[in-house]
Amino acid sequence: MASRLLTRLSLHSLRSSLSGCRHVSKAAPQAQMEWDYDGPCMKTAVPGPRSQKLLKKLGDIQNVVAINMFVNYEESRGNYLVDVDGNRMLDVYTQIASIPIGYNHPALHKLMVDPNNLSTFVNRPALGFMPPGDFPDKLAESLLSVAPRGMSRVQTMACGSCSNENAYKAMFIWYKNKERGSSSPTQEDLTSCMVNQSPGSPNLTLLSFSGGFHGRTIGCLASTHTKAMHKLDIPSLDWPMAPFPRLRYPLEEFTRENAAEEARCLEEVEDLLEQGRLKGRPVVGIVVEPIQAEGGDNHASVDFFKSLRNIARKHGCAFHVDEVQTGGGATGKFWAHEHWGLDDPADIVSFSKKLLTGGFYFKDELQPKEPFRIFNTWMGDPTKTLFLGEVLNVIRRENLLEEVARSGTALLQGLNALQAQFPGVLSRARGQGTFCAVDIRDEPTRNKVLLKARDKGVLLGACGDRSIRFRPALIFKEYHVAMFLNIFNDVLAEFK
Amino acid sequence: MASRLLTRLSLHSLRSSLSGCRHVSKAAPQAQMEWDYDGPCMKTAVPGPRSQKLLKKLGDIQNVVAINMFVNYEESRGNYLVDVDGNRMLDVYTQIASIPIGYNHPALHKLMVDPNNLSTFVNRPALGFMPPGDFPDKLAESLLSVAPRGMSRVQTMACGSCSNENAYKAMFIWYKNKERGSSSPTQEDLTSCMVNQSPGSPNLTLLSFSGGFHGRTIGCLASTHTKAMHKLDIPSLDWPMAPFPRLRYPLEEFTRENAAEEARCLEEVEDLLEQGRLKGRPVVGIVVEPIQAEGGDNHASVDFFKSLRNIARKHGCAFHVDEVQTGGGATGKFWAHEHWGLDDPADIVSFSKKLLTGGFYFKDELQPKEPFRIFNTWMGDPTKTLFLGEVLNVIRRENLLEEVARSGTALLQGLNALQAQFPGVLSRARGQGTFCAVDIRDEPTRNKVLLKARDKGVLLGACGDRSIRFRPALIFKEYHVAMFLNIFNDVLAEFK
Numbered sequence: 005m006a007s008r009l010l011t012r013l014s015l016h017s018l019r020s021s022l023s024g025c026r027h028v029s030k031a032a033p034q035a036q037m038e039w040d041y042d043g044p045c046m047k048t049a050v051p052g053p054r055s056q057k058l059l060k061k062l063g064d065i066q067n068v069v070a071i072n073m074f075v076n077y078e079e080s081r082g083n084y085l086v087d088v089d090g091n092r093m094l095d096v097y098t099q100i101a102s103i104p105i106g107y108n109h110p111a112l113h114k115l116m117v118d119p120n121n122l123s124t125f126v127n128r129p130a131l132g133f134m135p136p137g138d139f140p141d142k143l144a145e146s147l148l149s150v151a152p153r154g155m156s157r158v159q160t161m162a163c164g165s166c167s168n169e170n171a172y173k174a175m176f177i178w179y180k181n182k183e184r185g186s187s188s189p190t191q192e193d194l195t196s197c198m199v200n201q202s203p204g205s206p207n208l209t210l211l212s213f214s215g216g217f218h219g220r221t222i223g224c225l226a227s228t229h230t231k232a233m234h235k236l237d238i239p240s241l242d243w244p245m246a247p248f249p250r251l252r253y254p255l256e257e258f259t260r261e262n263a264a265e266e267a268r269c270l271e272e273v274e275d276l277l278e279q280g281r282l283k284g285r286p287v288v289g290i291v292v293e294p295i296q297a298e299g300g301d302n303h304a305s306v307d308f309f310k311s312l313r314n315i316a317r318k319h320g321c322a323f324h325v326d327e328v329q330t331g332g333g334a335t336g337k338f339w340a341h342e343h344w345g346l347d348d349p350a351d352i353v354s355f356s357k358k359l360l361t362g363g364f365y366f367k368d369e370l371q372p373k374e375p376f377r378i379f380n381t382w383m384g385d386p387t388k389t390l391f392l393g394e395v396l397n398v399i400r401r402e403n404l405l406e407e408v409a410r411s412g413t414a415l416l417q418g419l420n421a422l423q424a425q426f427p428g429v430l431s432r433a434r435g436q437g438t439f440c441a442v443d444i445r446d447e448p449t450r451n452k453v454l455l456k457a458r459d460k461g462v463l464l465g466a467c468g469d470r471s472i473r474f475r476p477a478l479i480f481k482e483y484h485v486a487m488f489l490n491i492f493n494d495v496l497a498e499f500k
Numbered sequence: 501m502a503s504r505l506l507t508r509l510s511l512h513s514l515r516s517s518l519s520g521c522r523h524v525s526k527a528a529p530q531a532q533m534e535w536d537y538d539g540p541c542m543k544t545a546v547p548g549p550r551s552q553k554l555l556k557k558l559g560d561i562q563n564v565v566a567i568n569m570f571v572n573y574e575e576s577r578g579n580y581l582v583d584v585d586g587n588r589m590l591d592v593y594t595q596i597a598s599i600p601i602g603y604n605h606p607a608l609h610k611l612m613v614d615p616n617n618l619s620t621f622v623n624r625p626a627l628g629f630m631p632p633g634d635f636p637d638k639l640a641e642s643l644l645s646v647a648p649r650g651m652s653r654v655q656t657m658a659c660g661s662c663s664n665e666n667a668y669k670a671m672f673i674w675y676k677n678k679e680r681g682s683s684s685p686t687q688e689d690l691t692s693c694m695v696n697q698s699p700g701s702p703n704l705t706l707l708s709f710s711g712g713f714h715g716r717t718i719g720c721l722a723s724t725h726t727k728a729m730h731k732l733d734i735p736s737l738d739w740p741m742a743p744f745p746r747l748r749y750p751l752e753e754f755t756r757e758n759a760a761e762e763a764r765c766l767e768e769v770e771d772l773l774e775q776g777r778l779k780g781r782p783v784v785g786i787v788v789e790p791i792q793a794e795g796g797d798n799h800a801s802v803d804f805f806k807s808l809r810n811i812a813r814k815h816g817c818a819f820h821v822d823e824v825q826t827g828g829g830a831t832g833k834f835w836a837h838e839h840w841g842l843d844d845p846a847d848i849v850s851f852s853k854k855l856l857t858g859g860f861y862f863k864d865e866l867q868p869k870e871p872f873r874i875f876n877t878w879m880g881d882p883t884k885t886l887f888l889g890e891v892l893n894v895i896r897r898e899n900l901l902e903e904v905a906r907s908g909t910a911l912l913q914g915l916n917a918l919q920a921q922f923p924g925v926l927s928r929a930r931g932q933g934t935f936c937a938v939d940i941r942d943e944p945t946r947n948k949v950l951l952k953a954r955d956k957g958v959l960l961g962a963c964g965d966r967s968i969r970f971r972p973a974l975i976f977k978e979y980h981v982a983m984f985l986n987i988f989n990d991v992l993a994e995f996k
Contacts, residue, residue, distance in 0.1 A: 054633070061636040065644065066655050067628075069871035074633045077623040088633040099626040100877045112622045117613075125621070125883075126608045127573040128856070130595040132563075137550070137570045137584040140557040148561065159562050162658040163878055165665075169717040173734055180733040194728040197736075204728065205736035220876055221665040222719025222737075232690040232700070233870055237676040238669055240693075240701035241718075241735055357877060360624070374729055375565035380716055381596045381853060382659055387621075387883075 037479065039110055040082030043487065044461025045092040052089025072458075080107035083477060083484055085463060093458065096488060097465035101297070101329050101475035102357040104395045105404070109479075115394050124386050131160065131383040142386065146393040150338050151365055152325075152353050160363040160384025164328040164356030165219035170378050171352045171364040172223050172289070175322040176208055177372045179288035182320075209241070211276055211287045211321070213248035215299030215468070218291060218326050227291055230299045230468075244276040244287065248296060249304045253432040266308040270315065277319045289322035289352075290315075294340035297329040300468020301441030303434055309344050316351075322370065325350040332358025333399060333478050336409035336437030343436065358478075360395065361388035404478040412437035414482045415474060418489040426496045429453075432471075440474040441467065449499060456495045462488060533975065535606055536578030539983065540957025541588040548585025568954075576603035579973060579980055581959060589954065592984060593961035597793070597825050597971035598853040600891045601900070605975075611890050620882050627656065627879040638882065642889040646834050647861055648821075648849050656859040656880025660824040660852030661715035666874050667848045667860040668719055668785070671818040672704055673868045675784035678816075705737070707772055707783045707817070709744035711795030711964070714787060714822050723787055726795045726964075740772040740783065744792060745800045749928040762804040766811065773815045785818035785848075786811075790836035793825040796964020797937030799930055805840045812847075818866065821846040828854025829895060829974050832905035832933030839932060854974075856891065857884035900974040908933035910978045911970060914985040922992045925949075928967075934981075936970040937963065945995060952991045958984060 051059060055073040062068050079086040083106055085095040095103075105111075115121060129136055136142075147158045161167040189204070197204025212218065212227035219225065220234060226241040228234060249266045252258035273290070280287040292312065296302040316323040330340035332355070341349050351370055356362035361384050372378060399405065412435060419433035419442050432443040444450035450470045457464050467473040476484065547555060551569040558564050575582040579602055581591040591599075601607075611617060625632055632638075643654045657663040685700070693700025708714065708723035715721065716730060722737040724730060745762045748754035769786070776783040788808065792798040812819040826836035828851070837845050847866055852858040857880050868874060895901065908931060915929035915938050928939040940946035946966045953960050963969040972980065 058633060058636055062631065062639075065636065065639055065653055067867050067869075067871065067874065069869075070628050070875060072630055074635070075625060075630045077625065077632050078619040080623065085630070099624070099630060102624065102626065102877055107623050108619060109622070113618060116618050116621055122609060122612050123574040123604060125612055126605070126887075127576065127603050128595070128598065129571060129573065130598065132566050134568055134571045134581070134595060135558065136573050137554060139570070140554055140561060143558075143561055157561055163662060163876060165876060166659060166661060166717060169661075172718065173716075176735065177733045189728075189732055193732060197728055197731040197733075198725055199741055200722055200731075200736035200738055204732055206733060208733075208735050220669075221662060221717050222668065222722075223717055226696055226718075229694055231872075232685075232693055233873060235693040235696075236685055236689060236700055237673045237693075237702060237704075239672065239704050239737055240696040241737070242696055245695055371563050373563075373565075375563065376727075377729060378563065379566060380659060380661060381598055391622075 037082055039108070040106070040479070041084040041092055044084070044094050044491075046459065046461050047091050048089045050087065050089075050091055050458050052087065052091060054088040058088065077107065082106040082108075083480055091461070093461045093463045094484065094488060094491075095463045096474050096476045096480070097463050098475055098477050100357070100465065101334070103477050104332055104358040104360070105398050106477045106479045109398065111394050111398050112391060115390065121390060124390055128382060128385065130381050131386065132379050136386060139386065142389050142393060146389050146396060147359070147361075147363065147365075149396060152339050152341065152350065154348060155350075155353065155365040155367065157368060157371060158363055158365045159378060160361050160389065161356075162382060162384060163362045164354070165221040165224050166380070167328065167354040167356055167362040167364050168218045168227075168291075168326060169221055169223045171324055171354045171366070172210060172227075172291075174352065174364075174366060174370045174372065174378055175210070175289035175324065176206070177377055178322060178370050179208060179286075180206065181372075207285045208288045209243040209280060209285055210324075211244050211246055211273065211280075211290045213246050213292055213296070215248045215296045215302050216291070216293060217296065217298035218293075218328075242285075244280060246273045246276055248299070248302055249308060251303060253434060262305070263307075266304060266311075270308065270311050273312065274315055274319075277315070277321065287319070287321055289324050291324040291326055293326050294330045294343070295335070295436065295439060297473065298467055300471045301434065301439075301473050302468070303436070306344050309341070309349075310346060313346060313349060322351040323349075324352040324354065326354050328354060328356045328362075330439065331355040333405050333408055334358070334437050334439040334475065336405060336412055338405065340436065340439070360392045361385060399478060402479075407481060408437045408478055411476075411480050411482050411485050412440065414485040415440050415488075418485060422489065422493060422496060425493075426500060429496055429499050435474070438474060438476050438480055441471045443471050446470055453495055453499065456498060457492065460491050460495060462491050462495075533578055535604070536602070536975075537580040537588060540580070540590050540987075542955065542957050543587050544585045546583065546585075546587055546954050548583065548587060550584040554584065573603065578602040578604075579976055587957070589957045589959045590980065590984060590987075591959045592970050592972045592976070593959050594971055594973050596853070596961065597830070599973050600828055600854040600856070601894050602973045602975045605894065607890050607894050608887060611886065617886060620886055624878060624881065626877050627882065628875050632882060635882065638885050638889065642885050642892060643855070643857075643859065643861075645892060648835050648837065648846065650844060651846075651849065651861040651863060653864060653867060654859055654861045655874060656857050656885065657852075658878055658880060659858045660850070661717040661720050662876070663824065663850040663852055663858040663860050664714045664723075664787075664822060665717055665719045667820055667850045667862070668706060668723075668787075670848065670860075670862060670866045670868065670874055671706070671785035671820065672702070673873055674818060674866050675704060675782075676702065677868075703781045704784045705739040705776060705781055707740050707742055707769065707776075707786045709742050709788055709792070711744045711792045711798050712741075712787070712789060713792065713794035714789075714824075738781075740776060742769045742772055744795070744798055745804060747799060749930060758801070759803075762800060762807075766804065766807050769808065770811055770815075773811070773817065783815070783817055785820050787820040787822055789822045790826045790839070791831070791932065791935060793969065794963055796967045797930060797935075797969050798964070799932070802840050805837070805845075806842060809842060809845060818847040819845075820848040820850065822850050824850055824852045824858075826935065827851040829901050829904055830854070830933050830935040830971065832901060832908055834901065836932065836935070856888045857881060895974060898975075903977060904933045904974055907972075907976050907978050907981050908936065910981040911936050911984075914981060918985065918989060918992060921989075922996055925992055925995050931970070934970060934972050934976055937967045939967050942966055949991055949995060952994060953988065956987050956991060958987050958991075
């Protein structure tokens with residue numbers, strides 16, 4: 005079935021004649037984007053000798069264990085990353101899902117050489133204090149033009165963790181304000197919080213999910229439950245964790261089991277909310293990813309999220325949808341939670357990565373009245389909002405969300421086909437748009453598959469304990485899918 | 501005495517003839533930097549009509565209570581901020597102490613138009629995963645070239661809060677590793693941390709000080725003790741707070757009292773460390789600012805810091821010097837803690853603001869062995885390190901640290917002179933380099949003084965409950981000091 009698919013895409017017979025390459029697995033068609041390369045081209049093992057030399061150099065300065073290779077960003081283009089040893093790889097991971105429209109997109113270069121933009125780069129303002137005159141318009145053109153339904157307010161931040169930390173703070177403040185009504189904080193509130201004691205530092209919690217990932221600062225980490233090494237040794241807050249559904253695939257064969265699994269998880273959520281109230285440690289908000297990414301690309305049904313949203317409302321909790329990894333178009337809609345089709349999907353939506361700036365959208369009532377409660381020196385970076393505005397122009401001009409939907413269908417079909425062909429290796433192919441994943445039979449094999457794929461010129465990312473996640477840029481076309489599937493097919497053949 | 505000082509600086513008689521200005525308080529000499537303006541020039545009240553219109557517009561998008569005005573960054577230059585209503589102000593606060601060499605410095609513009617730098621701006625890497633090939637060299641040229649004594653390791657981060665959050669994590673991991681020795685974490689450690697429970701999420705603490713400010717994310721906030729509204733309603737960690745010395749001024753008149761005050765604080769520190777051990781909640785690190793900024797520009801003696809450093813070592817605590825606000829040259833040395841002259845001043849030094857990138861230096865032993873423990877997607881931003889490299893070139897080329905020392909002496913002399921002239925209004929003039937402050941008789945008067953100064957074309961910042969902090973850029977010369985003192989003199993005269 006896989007080969008049928010590939011034949012249909014007319015790529016199987018196209019063998020490249022790239023010269024000077026150590027390994028080219030399969031065909032590369034003529035690139036449709038003139039600034040993109042036409043295929044991978046490997047010249048050395050990875051990391052190559054130059055990367056290895058640099059690893060040693062950087063190793064004297066910081067921890068480099070997670071570093072794969074050093075990159076020549078000047079030479080990288082479109083869907084292709086070029087490393088310092090001249091290896092050119094099809095990038096299906098894109099800097100942990102954070103490159104929206106590929107490397108060195110001409111539109112972004114154009115923006116850089118526009119002299120009108122110079123001052124934005126050279127003078128970084130304290131945005132919450134002295135913003136540039138064009139800031140409201142720039143927000144309107146960029147972030148507000150893609151605001152999730154029902155949201156007209158947004159706060160920028162520097163990164164994903166800061167976005168979530170501040171979104172959490174906004175929920176706590178909102179909850180206490182509701183509780184106080186028209187009263188002011190008491191003197192006891194004001195003095196006790198100065199020394200981290202209740203009632204001013206209240207015994208409130210957020211509910212998160214097993215397998216959820218929301219960042220690595222201390223507040224975010226208290227709601228992150230992916231890997232022990234992320235959390236070990238760091239003091240935390242005693243916040244409740246509910247189970248996230250573990251769906252069985254293919255979905256159509258496990259309709260009843262999966263519905264039961266989701267019902268079980270929702271029941272546990274309600275139970276934890278009830279327990280929190282009884283213990284005097286109320287849950288003020290529920291934070292959830294539309295697709296758990298770092299935790300293993302775990303999906304749940306629209307019904308699950310609809311019920312979760314209703315439970316949050318019923319119990320007076322804010323509902324925080326963390327779109328740091330899912331936001332920005334990779335699921336085929338700009339926000340993954342748009343797939344739920346709810347009129348009132350969230351109270352807070354946080355973002356970063358493909359949006360280039362961190363931040364969060366929020367409902368009116370989630371905005372503290374007082375100054376400086378959600379605040380820091382920079383509060384984001386207008387250069388990132390500037391880039392985002394141009395990225396959105398490209399997405400619209402080139403209909404990239406439709407492209408993603410098309411490429412995503414081809415990718416998932418291809419993964420299903422490969423899964424049928426390699427049943428002992430692959431399972432649980434799943435995804436929305438190009439935001440896809442597949443499981444490998446065990447962790448050691450998964451890790452070997454990643455290295456083999458890299459040797460053949462394809463960069464992939466891991467997630468969960470034995471999944472591979474696909475996180476290409478939005479310009480990853482159907483012919484890139486075909487090229488990837490060809491190479492992946494070759495890789496898997498070695499593990500059959 | 502104040503007027504004597506001003507006469508000595510030969511500025512008193514220089515009255516400007518700037519046309520079209522609503523208010524020019526006093527003289528402006530010819531600017532010595534050709535790209536700087538030659539004095540303030542106020543055209544409207546602040547916020548002016550354009551700022552007010554924009555405030556309304558942005559108010560529909562986010563909380564704007566802390567916003568002073570909207571800025572025309574294109575027209576701002578050197579020490580002068582120009583707002584959207586055309587008001588030009590001498591900026592002695594510089595975006596909360598975060599503009600190192602003034603607005604639109606020609607050297608930074610030059611960097612922007614260098615085509616070799618384009619790709620750095622357009623392709624943001626995941627630095628802990630796939631750094632650019634020039635990253636080790638860029639770190640060496642920028643951050644490592646100004647590394648505090650004894651430190652050759654540095655980790656960049658996106659902002660001050662993330663820098664401190666990760667520095668805290670590094671200290672916790674270091675402490676637990678020491679405790680474990682050659683053993684691995686137990687299975688119980690690994691499973692308990694996944695649900696935020698001890699022993700994996702250990703009952704460890706950091707000691708911070710009353711009046712200390714280390715950021716507003718949940719971990720940082722647990723060590724911040726400045727204003728109740730920063731902390732109210734946010735759940736926190738039960739970490740100990742020691743008193744920070746409250747020195748009496750002038751220092752030479754209160755030698756004995758101040759020594760006693762510092763001894764009292766140090767005793768309390770030792771007591772809290774002892775209590776932590778007895779309660780099974782050990783303190784793993786002490787975090788302190790060399791000058792408490794947000795908390796009111798509180799200084800302590802070299803002896804105090806020397807003793808504190810020794811106490812930390814004696815009790816096996818890491819010593820974290822937070823230079824987010826003090827770092828970057830404003831005290832006349834690149835790092836404020838260099839004034840202590842210690843051979844082994846710190847285990848961790850965090851920075852942000854004037855360094856343009858967040859991050860922290862750390863000793864070898866503070867580096868976790870495993871990958872991904874100190875990690876996030878971006879881990880800083882190479883465009884900021886690029887700018888920092890150029891800022892350091894300018895600092896060296898123009899001997900800006902010497903200039904700061906000179907300007908700082910003039911500023912503190914001037915403040916002392918004004919204090920003698922307005923004893924009912926000013927007190928406790930203090931500072932190091934241009935990192936100066938003065939107290940105003942009470943909070944309402946302080947706030948009025950700030951507004952009056954702004955009306956006359958000088959931007960100042962508040963700190964503590966009744967202090968004014970001076971945070972000019974490093975290009976704030978003696979003639980800017982003279983200009984400022986002239987205007988400040990006029991402002992204070994209205995409050996006599």
